[in-house]
Amino acid sequence: MDEAAGSPAVSRRIAPQRASLRPWLLLMPLLVFLAAFFLVPLAQVAMMSVTEPEFGFGHYASIATDGFYLRVLADTFATALLVATCCLVLGFPLAYAMAAASPNMAAAMMIVVTMSFWTSFLVRTYAWMVLLGRSGPIAALLDWIGLPHGELLFTRFSSTIAMTHILLPYMVVSLYAVLRKIEPSLLRSAASLGASPTSVLRHVVLPLAAPGVVNGLTLVFVLCLGFYVTPILLGSPREQMVAGVIGQQIEEFLNFGEASALAVVLLASTLIVLGLYHRRFGLDKLWG
Amino acid sequence: MSAPYLELRGLGKSYDGRTRALDNVSLTAAKGEFITFLGPSGSGKTTTLMLVAGFESASEGDILIEGRSIGRVPPHKRGIGVVFQNYALFPHRAAAENVAFPLLMRKMPKAQAMAKAAEMLGLVGLERFGGRYPREMSGGQQQRVALARALVFDPALLLLDEPLGALDKNLREQMQIEIKAVQRRLGVTTIFVTHDQSEAMAMSDRIVVFDGGRIQQVGAPLDIYRYPSSSFVARFVGDSNILAARLTDPAGGQAEIAGIGTVRVPALPAARAGDAIELLLRPECLKPGSGLDNAARLTVDVIVHFGDSALVTGHAGGTPLRARLEGLAAQGISAGDTLPLSWATSSSHVIGRDAAG
Structure with missing residues (x-):
């Protein structure tokens, strides 16, 4: 009797366990891949930062005290903040227009926005080199109008504008996701209650879009921290970003230890930003 | 003869320039009157309401309040209270802040606006719910907040767009009585849109029956019920x-x-x-x-x-x-x-x- 009563309970207890192993089996190829080609190398980088050329935390000490590294870090954060802000200012009206447009129009606009994703990163960066070059169309236009301008290329301006261009779609998609969910009747009701179009924007749209604004800013900021190609090709040699300096340390000085330490610092900064976001909003919401 | 309080004069609306969503809608209403637009979906009743509220502009005709045209006045300057079917409460504001919103938009000092909002919430039986957010309230409570918000600024006109559609039957009948009581107490001229003929019968001073973008009949509820002018009206009402x-x-x-x-x-x-x-x-x-x-x-x-x-x-x-x-x-x-x-x-x-x- 006891056995008869006990066995279904036991088998019920075991069955879900067996079933719950299967998803993990399906994940195995990915987990093995990530472990072999991401976690292990990452651990090696972390190791190298304290063992190359000899054991110790000398690289971190020099990063923390060397004016050059501190300025690079500060420039990197400042640039990322500037790019995120530019993306917000440019992206908000676009996302707002998309949310207000008819479904077909919104889909067409979304294609245009994401089109730059389909164009190679390098092509877009070189395109900016052509556009902003000394004999490029923008310089020619400024000359024709008679506006005095300095060098456009190889400045913080040129790398900022290119990174904004590349990262704008992330911001637009983040904002569109929240703006699209705002009920049109809320805007109508605000208007009927006496809110001018600017008041509707300020008192209804912006508060309801706040999660998307924070998401977009975080996403663009974090992605921008690690930018390499664009600042190298377009940016000012005097205002480098961390990723560029890491590359320089390896390629020009073969200083693997210092480069690894910088990479760890960059990764840690990124994780800190994401950690702050997670504590306040929950990381699962970042991608909408 | 003095001008009627509200006048719709030959309103027409076409979205594509060919088919007419609304055709030659003319109507007058006296101050304080409770008028119901009754009709099936696509009959033009909601389109007419949208034109009066100013959310859409008429292709032809004009709307006058006390003899003044409001056809070209933007919605936020019309001073018309609207209650939407889905309530359209601001989810990021508590009930009292929702009700105070139109007053704040009219530059009333915050303390005074909140006091008036509290008073209005009392009128709809929600004096203790001012601090609740819309998501924490039942459908009927949200409905009352929406009503208080649309009335708190003494609107020239109150428009109700199928406001009871989402409520269950018992609550709907209770809200019909409450809306009617508040409307009568404040004496605000009201247009109520519904496709529910019993709701129209229960609440209205006059019913306007819409079909195919036109007014089919205008009259007191019992007159429309007893003497319908077409078999459509006879079938639709009762x-x-x-x-x-x-x-x-x-x-x-x-x-x-x-x-x-x-x-x-x-x-x-x-x-x-x-x-x-x-x-x-x-x-x-x-x-x-x-x-x-x-x-x-x-x-x-x-x-x-x-x-x-x-x-x-x-x-x-x-x-x-x-x-x-x-x-x-x-x-x-x-x-x-x-x-x-x-x-x-x-x-x-x-x-x-x-x-x-």
Whole structure:
């Protein structure tokens, strides 16, 4: 009797366990891949930062005290903040227009926005080199109008504008996701209650879009921290970003230890930003 | 004659330049009147409301309040309170802040606005709910907040767009009474849009029946119910028997109905013998027995008991007929029975002809 009563309970207890192993089996190829080609190398980088050329935390000490590294870090954060802000200012009206447009129009606009994703990163960066070059169309236009301008290329301006261009779609998609969910009747009701179009924007749209604004800013900021190609090709040699300096340390000085330490610092900064976001909003919401 | 409080003058709306969503809608309303726009979906009732609110602009015609055109005034300057079907409360503001919103938009100092909002919430029975957010409130409570918010700034007009559609039946009837009470107390001229004819009957001073982008009939609820101007109105407002008949003696008020025979109808001196007419007989006007002016024998197909009443569906000769009997009187009737019924001539109506007297 006891056995008869006990066995279904036991088998019920075991069955879900067996079933719950299967998803993990399906994940195995990915987990093995990530472990072999991401976690292990990452651990090696972390190791190298304290063992190359000899054991110790000398690289971190020099990063923390060397004016050059501190300025690079500060420039990197400042640039990322500037790019995120530019993306917000440019992206908000676009996302707002998309949310207000008819479904077909919104889909067409979304294609245009994401089109730059389909164009190679390098092509877009070189395109900016052509556009902003000394004999490029923008310089020619400024000359024709008679506006005095300095060098456009190889400045913080040129790398900022290119990174904004590349990262704008992330911001637009983040904002569109929240703006699209705002009920049109809320805007109508605000208007009927006496809110001018600017008041509707300020008192209804912006508060309801706040999660998307924070998401977009975080996403663009974090992605921008690690930018390499664009600042190298377009940016000012005097205002480098961390990723560029890491590359320089390896390629020009073969200083693997210092480069690894910088990479760890960059990764840690990124994780800190994401950690702050997670504590306040929950990381699962970042991608909408 | 002084100008009416609200006037819709020949309103037309076309979205594509060809098909007309709204055609020549004209209407006047007195101050304090409760008017219901009744019609099926796509009949133009909501489009008309949107034009009055200013969310859409009319292709033709004008809207006047106290003789002043508001056709070109943007919605936020019209001073018209609107309650939406989904309430459209601001989810990021508590109930009291929602109600204070229109006052703050009008630059009222915050303390004064919050005090007035609290007072208004009291009027709709939510004095203790000011701090609740919309997501923490039931549908009926949200509805009341929306009503308070639309009324707190003394609007020139109150528009209600199917506001009770999302509520369950009991709550809907309770809200009908409450809305009507608040409206009467504040004396605000109101346009109420619904596709529910019983709601329209229960609440309105006058009903405007819409169909196909046009006004079909305007009148007091009971006038529309008793004297519909078309078979559409007769079918849409209330339950109906519409019987095809042929006049045999217009002035004397006699007609012939297939399967029933000769019946008396309201006199139509202007009509000619032989004219085809549609006779409206409301199901509740058919009484058991043969004591009234006209008689018919109903063969029962189906009987549905509601307790207070019962709906009997059947036919007399070849003519389908529905009768609503009192619950007790209907006891014992079953399908297949033959039932003698009769009706008073004065309770019938010839559709599309003026009520004689």
